[in-house]
Amino acid sequence: MVNAPPVDINQIKKIINDYKDSQWPVMPMVEHIQDEIGYIPPQTIPMIAKAVGLFPSQVQSIVTFHDQLYTEPRGKNVVRVCRGTACHVRGGKAILKSIKGRLGLEDGQTSEDFEYTLETVSCMGMCAVAPNMTVGKNIYGNMNLSKVDKVFKKSEG
Amino acid sequence: MQPITISLNGREVSGKQGMTILELAREMGVDIPTLCDDPNLTPIGACRICLVENEQNGDLLASCVTPIETGMVISTQSERVIVHRKTIVKLMLASHPDSCLVCNKGNTCTLRRVATDVGVGMIEFERIADAVEIEQLNPFIERDLSKCVLCAKCIRADQELVVVGAIDYFNRGFDAKPATFGDVPLEQSECTFCGTCVAMCPTGAIMDRGRSYHGTASDEVETTCAYCGCGCSISLGLKGDRIIAITPSKKGGPNNGTLCVRGTCASDVIHSADRLTQPMLRQEEELAPASWLDAIEAAAEGFKRVKGLHGPEALAVISSSTCTNEENYLLQRFTRDVLGTNNIDSSARLHNAVNRAALASTIGIMGANSDLDGLEQSDVIIVVGADPDASAPIVSYAIKRAVKYCGAKLILIDPRETGLSTFADIHIRPDYGTDAALLGGMAKAIVDEGLLDEKTVVEKTNNYDGLKASLSKYTAGSAAIEAAHLYAKANSASIVWGTGLTQHAGGADSVRALINLAILTNQTSGLYALEKECNDRGAFTEPLQGFSALEMIEQIEKGAIKSMLIVGENPILAFPDSGRVEKALSLLECLVVSDMFLTETALIADVVLSSSSFAEKEGTYTNFEGRVGKLNTAIDPIAGSLPDWNIILKLAEAMGSPMPFDDINQVSDEITALVGNESKSGPASFAPVDYVAPSDDTNKEYPFKLLTVSDLYSLGSGTSISHSYRLNKYTSEVYVEIAEEDASKLDIKDGDQVKIATPVGELTAIAKVSDSIPTGTIAIPQTLPTGSANVLFDITLDNETKTSLAKTCNVSLEKVVSNG
Numbered sequence: 001m002v003n004a005p006p007v008d009i010n011q012i013k014k015i016i017n018d019y020k021d022s023q024w025p026v027m028p029m030v031e032h033i034q035d036e037i038g039y040i041p042p043q044t045i046p047m048i049a050k051a052v053g054l055f056p057s058q059v060q061s062i063v064t065f066h067d068q069l070y071t072e073p074r075g076k077n078v079v080r081v082c083r084g085t086a087c088h089v090r091g092g093k094a095i096l097k098s099i100k101g102r103l104g105l106e107d108g109q110t111s112e113d114f115e116y117t118l119e120t121v122s123c124m125g126m127c128a129v130a131p132n133m134t135v136g137k138n139i140y141g142n143m144n145l146s147k148v149d150k151v152f153k154k155s156e157g
Numbered sequence: 158m159q160p161i162t163i164s165l166n167g168r169e170v171s172g173k174q175g176m177t178i179l180e181l182a183r184e185m186g187v188d189i190p191t192l193c194d195d196p197n198l199t200p201i202g203a204c205r206i207c208l209v210e211n212e213q214n215g216d217l218l219a220s221c222v223t224p225i226e227t228g229m230v231i232s233t234q235s236e237r238v239i240v241h242r243k244t245i246v247k248l249m250l251a252s253h254p255d256s257c258l259v260c261n262k263g264n265t266c267t268l269r270r271v272a273t274d275v276g277v278g279m280i281e282f283e284r285i286a287d288a289v290e291i292e293q294l295n296p297f298i299e300r301d302l303s304k305c306v307l308c309a310k311c312i313r314a315d316q317e318l319v320v321v322g323a324i325d326y327f328n329r330g331f332d333a334k335p336a337t338f339g340d341v342p343l344e345q346s347e348c349t350f351c352g353t354c355v356a357m358c359p360t361g362a363i364m365d366r367g368r369s370y371h372g373t374a375s376d377e378v379e380t381t382c383a384y385c386g387c388g389c390s391i392s393l394g395l396k397g398d399r400i401i402a403i404t405p406s407k408k409g410g411p412n413n414g415t416l417c418v419r420g421t422c423a424s425d426v427i428h429s430a431d432r433l434t435q436p437m438l439r440q441e442e443e444l445a446p447a448s449w450l451d452a453i454e455a456a457a458e459g460f461k462r463v464k465g466l467h468g469p470e471a472l473a474v475i476s477s478s479t480c481t482n483e484e485n486y487l488l489q490r491f492t493r494d495v496l497g498t499n500n501i502d503s504s505a506r507l508h509n510a511v512n513r514a515a516l517a518s519t520i521g522i523m524g525a526n527s528d529l530d531g532l533e534q535s536d537v538i539i540v541v542g543a544d545p546d547a548s549a550p551i552v553s554y555a556i557k558r559a560v561k562y563c564g565a566k567l568i569l570i571d572p573r574e575t576g577l578s579t580f581a582d583i584h585i586r587p588d589y590g591t592d593a594a595l596l597g598g599m600a601k602a603i604v605d606e607g608l609l610d611e612k613t614v615v616e617k618t619n620n621y622d623g624l625k626a627s628l629s630k631y632t633a634g635s636a637a638i639e640a641a642h643l644y645a646k647a648n649s650a651s652i653v654w655g656t657g658l659t660q661h662a663g664g665a666d667s668v669r670a671l672i673n674l675a676i677l678t679n680q681t682s683g684l685y686a687l688e689k690e691c692n693d694r695g696a697f698t699e700p701l702q703g704f705s706a707l708e709m710i711e712q713i714e715k716g717a718i719k720s721m722l723i724v725g726e727n728p729i730l731a732f733p734d735s736g737r738v739e740k741a742l743s744l745l746e747c748l749v750v751s752d753m754f755l756t757e758t759a760l761i762a763d764v765v766l767s768s769s770s771f772a773e774k775e776g777t778y779t780n781f782e783g784r785v786g787k788l789n790t791a792i793d794p795i796a797g798s799l800p801d802w803n804i805i806l807k808l809a810e811a812m813g814s815p816m817p818f819d820d821i822n823q824v825s826d827e828i829t830a831l832v833g834n835e836s837k838s839g840p841a842s843f844a845p846v847d848y849v850a851p852s853d854d855t856n857k858e859y860p861f862k863l864l865t866v867s868d869l870y871s872l873g874s875g876t877s878i879s880h881s882y883r884l885n886k887y888t889s890e891v892y893v894e895i896a897e898e899d900a901s902k903l904d905i906k907d908g909d910q911v912k913i914a915t916p917v918g919e920l921t922a923i924a925k926v927s928d929s930i931p932t933g934t935i936a937i938p939q940t941l942p943t944g945s946a947n948v949l950f951d952i953t954l955d956n957e958t959k960t961s962l963a964k965t966c967n968v969s970l971e972k973v974v975s976n977g
């Protein structure tokens with residue numbers, strides 16, 4: 001894997017400063033960092049810890065406790081494919097296979113250029129329009145293979 | 158407050174409000190099994206083993222976190238409780254490896270005991286394989302987290318008790334485990350190998366490495382640690398005649414459940430293969446093994462001969478701050494009554510005389526008089542010239558707890574960055590040897606800004622005017638003024654100081670300057686003088702008009718002292734100017750040394766007496782608080798050794814003047830009868846300080862200031878603890894800290910080999926480029942794995958206290974070998 005894109009430490013310092021004096025600073029601070037950077041770079045954990053008066057091991061504990069917080073760099077576009085039962089029986093499996101092939105990624109992997117991260121989820125709560133997938137904040141229902149083509153053309157173009 | 162009454166297993170019992178069910182049950186002698194509970198830790202209710210049923214409503218409650226409430230009907234053994242408890246234990250065992258039979262936790266494993274107690278029988282659940290690598294690199298602690306039951310005791314011990322923060326949970330659910338930051342091995346983390354978590358872990362998930370092949374302890378003896386002036390209460394785990402585990406005493410003591418790495422390694426020293434196992438006599442230039450009878454006879458003959466030829470003043474005795482109070486007392490009597498001279502001194506002078514002098518001239522007590530609990534309850538703490546992380550670990554724990562969990566403010570006065578820097582609210586970095594001026598400035602700020610109750614001060618103390626007049630020459634910078642405000646306004650303020658203050662020229666004046674601060678603000682009960690060796694405080698006695706230890710060296714050179722008895726001390730390493738000391742000692746007509754090891758000093762002796770360790774004898778040490786710690790015999794003296802007290806009695810007998818004691822308890826009784834209590838006398842007196850600024854005397858040839866610092870892994874005069882194979886394995890190199898700017902000027906990089914030299918000696922060390930010391934200075938530990946920084950110092954005596962000034966000297970620095 002190539003190195004992750006460099007992290008803008010000043011940007012992170014600014015976020016830390018914005019939150020550090022609030023009453024429960026850690027969660028909003030790390031969530032904001034993840035929103036901006038895509039993940040919480042481990043090398044910034046000591047800085048966060050110092051600002052909030054915790055040990056680095058404690059901040060790491062909070063970050064690794066929450067499933068939605070990541071400590072590894074992730075792609076700019078996080079692609080989630082549903083493999084819940086409804087999606088599965090209505091062609092979700094083929095869609096996942098096609099996307100894996102197209103991106104060259106397995107479940108949980110991030111592309112070398114940090115464009116894409118592929119994940120699967122167990123049900124998106126939209127079984128009525130199954131099969132479903134999301135790219136970043138965009139939701140795509142009633143998917144089929146040709147729609148997959150379009151989605152990726154769009155996000156590539 | 159009304160007591161609360163509940164029914165416990167059908168019995169009416171009452172307890173204080175706020176008590177948990179578990180606490181009350183324990184008080185009533187009712188046993189409830191626990192895994193995650195410990196009296197020293199915040200209860201978290203994680204394991205649920207301690208379930209009890211409230212039969213009023215059928216609730217199952219974790220007794221360790223549930224407070225008692227009026228009317229509760231608690232059963233600790235109801236059918237439902239038993240069923241649930243069994244299920245919980247079975248679930249734990251389902252994910253536990255089948256290694257009980259070979260696990261070194263053996264019969265000390267709480268999980269195993271609980272499983273047996275609740276009668277688990279077959280496990281029934283499908284087993285979950287859980288392979289976790291075993292960490293093996295550091296010599297102190299190994300972890301096998303497949304045995305972890307996620308009780309978080311280690312995490313709480315680490316964060317709440319020793320405040321290191323090396324570990325916390327990582328991930329959650331099935332993947333959860335206690336981990337370091339970055340999940341790196343302990344040796345790459347902040348861990349100090351204090352062993353506190355090891356002692357608390359209920360399973361074999363965290364174990365000390367020293368004992369791996371020795372099984373589990375079958376017996377325990379409580380005693381007092383001998384590896385610094387903190388005097389921790391420790392428990393020695395025995396298997397046969399070996400000490401195989403060292404844990405904090407369950408009875409509290411100054412350390413309250415904690416420990417440090419030196420304490421956990423004491424067993425290495427006691428069972429070291431290098432121990433002397435018989436006395437030795439010099440025969441035709443060589444030291445040869447001898448019987449006790451011959452050795453004692455030869456020593457006595459030597460003393461008698463010198464006394465006959467040159468008179469009693471040609472004899473001298475050096476005792477040690479690692480000897481017990483009883484042994485020091487016996488040596489005093491031996492010197493006066495048997496040898497007939499006043500020439501006795503102890504190495505304790507080197508560490509303690511300055512504090513004694515300063516305290517005696519101000520608040521009139523023989524040592525600081527406050528205990529560690531008081532320190533932890535302070536709301537403002539000043540630490541000056543001390544690095545308790547290394548020199549007095551349990552003091553550092555207490556300070557960090559006060560800051561982190563009780564909101565105490567920490568004022569750190571130290572030219573270097575230390576482990577306390579990140580905890581400090583104010584860090585003042587004065588130049589070396591200028592502490593007295595800084596403290597004087599703070600006193601001035603307190604007086605000038607009216608931060609004191611002047612009327613009471615005038616009424617209750619002596620010499621306030623003298624102090625006031627003396628303060629005019631000081632100024633205080635903004636940080637010092639801020640610090641003065643904090644200190645003066647505190648409800649309860651403490652000052653902790655160490656060798657960074659006392660081993661400079663005029664050290665006693667610096668200590669007086671800080672005592673003045675305490676008297677001004679009526680905070681004299683918060684004075685903490687850290688001690689270096691285990692019995693510095695107890696071993697120190699006012700000189701009896703005889704020569705002090707370092708003066709004795711001069712007297713040997715002059716030919717006035719011709720024979721010496723040295724007990725438990727290794728002056729060649731422990732005194733400044735090793736080369737000169739060695740030369741002087743070899744001039745003696747008869748040198749008798751009692752030691753556990755063949756030290757540099759023993760090597761040049763005429764008679765070497767093999768002595769026993771602290772674990773092989775009874776007696777007492779007095780720690781830095783003034784607390785008397787008792788030694789209990791854990792094992793018989795290692796073959797061929799005798800406790801020092803026994804040796805002294807034998808020597809007296811052979812000299813023809815037996816002393817009237819048969820065992821050590823009779824000595825303790827006599828001391829108690831003589832001493833009574835150290836008591837205060839009269840009002841406190843201010844001691845105006847006549848401060849002289851240190852001149853910058855570095856020169857072209859020796860342009861750097863060398864600073865000697867404490868090191869966690871090699872403290873004291875090093876003689877004894879250096880025989881721990883684990884500590885040696887961990888730090889076998891001498892490191893010198895060099896400021897970044899100096900390093901780049903001299904083209905020195907991390908890992909380069911450098912030579913440090915003074916007019917009297919030199920040593921080589923590995924460079925560690927650092928941003929935590931000021932430019933122009935370099936720092937090495939006072940005690941080195943391979944010797945002592947003392948080779949670099951000459952014997953400069955402090956005029957007032959006759960102690961040595963082995964804190965700083967001027968040195969040259971050059972690169973010898975580049976690191977690749």
Ligand code: SF4
Pocket residue numbers: 304305306307308309310311312335357358359360362363
């Ligand atoms: S390692 Fe030991 S003390 Fe730490 S959580 Fe696991 S079982 Fe508890």
Ligand code: SF4
Pocket residue numbers: 298311314315319321322323324347348349350351352353354355
């Ligand atoms: S040995 Fe001490 S410092 Fe290391 S993790 Fe355990 S409690 Fe923390």
Ligand code: SF4
Pocket residue numbers: 382383384385386387388389412416417418419420421549550551
């Ligand atoms: S702090 Fe001192 S007395 Fe306590 S265990 Fe460590 S060396 Fe021993």
Ligand code: FES
Pocket residue numbers: 082083084085086087088122123124125126127130131132
């Ligand atoms: S199964 Fe895919 S959205 Fe429910």
Ligand code: FES
Pocket residue numbers: 190191192193194201202203204205206207208219220221222
């Ligand atoms: S001992 Fe009470 S929950 Fe663990």
